[in-house]
Amino acid sequence: xxxxxxxxxxxxxxxxxxxxxxxxxxxxxxxxxxxxxxxxxxxxxxxxxxxxxxxxxxxxxxxxxxxxxxxxxxxxxxxxxxxxxxxxxxxxxxxxxxxxxxxxxxxxxxxxxxxxxxxxxxxxxxxxxxxxxxxxxxxxxxxxxxxxxxxxxxxxxxxxxxxxxxxxxxxxxxxxxxxxxxxxxxxxxxxxxxxxxxxxxxxxxxxxxxxxxxxxxxxxxxxxxxxxxxxxxxxxxxxxxxxxxxxxxxxxxxxxxxxxxx
Amino acid sequence: xxxxxxxxxxxxxxxxxxxxxxxxxxxxxxxxxxxxxxxxxxxxxxxxxxxxxxxxxxxxxxxxxxxxxxxxxxxxxxxxxxxxxxxxxxxxxxxxxxxxxxxxxxxxxxxxxxxxxxxxxxxxxxxxxxxxxxxxxxxxxxxxxxxxxxxxxxxxxxxxxxxxxxxxxxxxxxxxxxxxxxxxxxxxxxxxxxxxxxxxxxxxxxxxxxxxxxxxxxxxxxxxxxxxxxxxxxxxxxxxxxxxxxxxxxxxxxxxxxxxxxxxxxxxxxxxxxxxxxxxxxxxxxxxxxxxxxxxxxxxxxxxxxxxxxxxxxxxxxxxxxxxxxxxxxxxxxxxxxxxxxxxxxxxxxxxxxxxxxxxxxxxxxxxxxxxxxxxxxxxxxxxxxxxxxxxxxxxxxxxxxxxxxxxxxxxxxxxxxxxxxxxxxxxxxxxxxxxxxxxxxxxxxxxxxxxxxxxx
Numbered sequence: 001x002x003x004x005x006x007x008x009x010x011x012x013x014x015x016x017x018x019x020x021x022x023x024x025x026x027x028x029x030x031x032x033x034x035x036x037x038x039x040x041x042x043x044x045x046x047x048x049x050x051x052x053x054x055x056x057x058x059x060x061x062x063x064x065x066x067x068x069x070x071x072x073x074x075x076x077x078x079x080x081x082x083x084x085x086x087x088x089x090x091x092x093x094x095x096x097x098x099x100x101x102x103x104x105x106x107x108x109x110x111x112x113x114x115x116x117x118x119x120x121x122x123x124x125x126x127x128x129x130x131x132x133x134x135x136x137x138x139x140x141x142x143x144x145x146x147x148x149x150x151x152x153x154x155x156x157x158x159x160x161x162x163x164x165x166x167x168x169x170x171x172x173x174x175x176x177x178x179x180x181x182x183x184x185x186x187x188x189x190x191x192x193x194x195x196x197x198x199x200x201x202x203x204x205x206x207x208x209x210x211x212x213x214x215x216x217x218x219x220x221x222x223x224x225x226x227x228x229x230x231x232x233x234x235x236x237x238x239x240x241x242x243x244x245x246x247x248x249x250x251x252x253x254x255x256x257x258x259x260x261x262x
Numbered sequence: 263x264x265x266x267x268x269x270x271x272x273x274x275x276x277x278x279x280x281x282x283x284x285x286x287x288x289x290x291x292x293x294x295x296x297x298x299x300x301x302x303x304x305x306x307x308x309x310x311x312x313x314x315x316x317x318x319x320x321x322x323x324x325x326x327x328x329x330x331x332x333x334x335x336x337x338x339x340x341x342x343x344x345x346x347x348x349x350x351x352x353x354x355x356x357x358x359x360x361x362x363x364x365x366x367x368x369x370x371x372x373x374x375x376x377x378x379x380x381x382x383x384x385x386x387x388x389x390x391x392x393x394x395x396x397x398x399x400x401x402x403x404x405x406x407x408x409x410x411x412x413x414x415x416x417x418x419x420x421x422x423x424x425x426x427x428x429x430x431x432x433x434x435x436x437x438x439x440x441x442x443x444x445x446x447x448x449x450x451x452x453x454x455x456x457x458x459x460x461x462x463x464x465x466x467x468x469x470x471x472x473x474x475x476x477x478x479x480x481x482x483x484x485x486x487x488x489x490x491x492x493x494x495x496x497x498x499x500x501x502x503x504x505x506x507x508x509x510x511x512x513x514x515x516x517x518x519x520x521x522x523x524x525x526x527x528x529x530x531x532x533x534x535x536x537x538x539x540x541x542x543x544x545x546x547x548x549x550x551x552x553x554x555x556x557x558x559x560x561x562x563x564x565x566x567x568x569x570x571x572x573x574x575x576x577x578x579x580x581x582x583x584x585x586x587x588x589x590x591x592x593x594x595x596x597x598x599x600x601x602x603x604x605x606x607x608x609x610x611x612x613x614x615x616x617x618x619x620x621x622x623x624x625x626x627x628x629x630x631x632x633x634x635x636x637x638x639x640x641x642x643x644x645x646x647x648x649x650x651x652x653x654x655x656x657x658x659x660x661x662x663x664x665x666x667x668x669x670x671x672x673x674x675x676x677x678x679x680x681x682x683x684x685x686x687x688x689x690x691x692x693x694x695x696x697x698x699x700x701x702x703x704x705x706x707x708x709x710x711x712x713x714x715x716x717x718x719x
Binding site for chain 1: 360545546547566567571574575577578579581583585586587588589590591592596600601604647651
């Protein structure tokens with residue numbers, strides 16, 4: 001039941017984010033009425049702080065959040081697996097050094113990294129992507145390296161190495177299949193963090209600037225009118241929340257299946 | 263009654279032969295019941311039902327289980343675990359946290375004041391240096407006793423011991439019974455001991471029930487074919503003055519022996535004497551700190567990674583921990599195909615199936631993951647995998663301790679056959695005089711360990 005609901009949630013939000021821009025008839029940036037108008041004919045969700053059609057903005061504002069978050073998660077997970085597995089298989093001292101270096105990156109607050117990068121490359125979504133990747137990777141690295149170390153210490157790896165299997169064989173047959181579940185679950189958590197950070201970036205006005213719609217920034221733009229009409233804040237916020245929760249449920253489910261695969 | 267099982271039937275979810283078939287069993291307070299059966303007879307499944315647990319793929323088909331009047335499969339069942347029923351699994355290393363000192367682990371369940379008392383109960387060294395060691399720094403037998411101490415610390419009403427004797431020799435088993443009995447009687451508790459070893463079952467339990475193919479049966483007469491004699495020739499593996507330990511701790515010092523091609527040299531000694539360390543040094547899994555290991559006259563480097571591929575293949579290790587030695591994501595067939603493919607054996611699939619057959623694993627086991635194999639089957643798979651690498655020397659560390667007597671003997675006989683056929687040398691580590699007597703041509707005794715204070719270097 002939860003599994004179905006989670007999948008439906010992911011699909012729904014992704015559909016809105018990815019297909020939304022194709023369904024929009026009007027312009028998301030054109031003023032079409034009075035600010036904070038309640039739902040009415042022609043504007044099913046009403047209007048936002050500047051009197052723009054909310055539905056059009058919701059449909060077009062998800063793509064950037066989802067693409068950036070998914071891209072950053074993929075990049076961060078790939079980097080995390082690369083560095084984490086290397087650290088997990090390396091001798092103690094090398095591993096400690098690698099983990100300390102990633103820890104150094106982790107110490108810097110995510111928002112600070114984002115602000116610095118955004119200042120260097122104003123109005124660039126790529127800067128947001130890089131910032132989110134950079135701040136997410138250290139955590140993935142730590143989780144992956146711990147999981148790798150546990151598997152690397154097991155009897156079957158000892159046997160394979162003792163037998164003379166190459167590191168590549170050990171990696172492919174022994175290490176990767178046994179850390180896959182952990183990596184998937186971790187990617188789920190990182191995705192939520194990435195959505196959160198990407199939305200924050202929008203909220204702070206980083207990345208491609210106004211008037212381009214962005215769910216994160218919409219929450220911020222429309223906050224002053226919350227008492228007049230809650231929809232301009234609630235709809236994007238709800239979409240972000242549903243995406244974050246359901247992606248995690250799906251990742252957990254996938255991880256459980258990988259672990260119990262027969 | 264502490265536990266009552268009536269008409270219990272457990273079988274695969276998708277139909278087929280039941281694993282446990284119409285079993286009735288009662289356990290009274292103060293009683294130690296032995297549950298005897300060959301591997302795959304459903305012993306562990308029956309015992310786990312007392313915890314309300316079924317392995318994935320199994321289903322409770324009929325019957326009733328009650329522990330202190332509560333149904334472990336029912337809504338209150340979870341409350342039984344750990345408090346009323348405590349389980350000590352087959353693999354002692356798995357029951358202990360490898361990263362924490364054993365003293366800390368005991369203190370956590372029993373409180374810091376009872377650590378010494380618990381160690382003494384299990385005949386373990388009570389000095390603080392021992393309590394500061396981590397699970398991998400003590401022997402398999404000692405780890406098992408530490409795990410038993412942990413299991414008893416919570417004062418459970420029913421203690422389930424899965425193969426508690428695999429790391430214990432007979433005097434220790436007798437001693438364990440004395441301690442367990444006193445402990446259980448005083449508190450009105452009971453124990454269910456799962457074992458494949460008839461003599462040890464008799465030694466440890468008040469009453470022995472025999473399980474065969476899921477049914478309780480009258481005990482069979484033990485089959486005991488005569489040992490197979492093999493004539494050894496020439497020294498293949500020579501070990502001279504071996505010294506090794508953990509960190510600054512020397513566990514073995516000055517051990518020397520030869521393993522002839524086609525012969526079996528057994529290393530015996532009390533639990534904790536460093537038998538496993540000798541085996542690991544020969545296989546290069548632990549690095550020796552002194553002495554020589556020579557294979558066919560050529561010096562072997564201490565660590566396996568410094569040996570040539572041919573040398574690594576030539577010395578194959580089969581350990582006592584059958585669970586950890588198998589990749590949980592690899593089927594039996596895949597585990598065998600890997601060494602065969604790297605070796606470039608023609609028709610690796612046929613060869614793998616032949617090897618499975620050789621170690622008396624059913625053909626159906628080929629596509630199972632380790633979790634779906636019994637302890638005995640896993641160990642036989644480990645042996646097959648070692649043989650797949652086409653070794654010259656086989657290092658066997660307590661390989662039969664998790665197998666029932668009959669299967670164990672079959673494996674030892676198989677070892678003797680293969681060793682004669684391929685002219686293999688076998689280094690057999692065992693505490694079991696019966697195993698040693700059955701297969702060894704030479705026996706080397708490792709003496710009792712010195713106290714930790716004496717062997718600091």
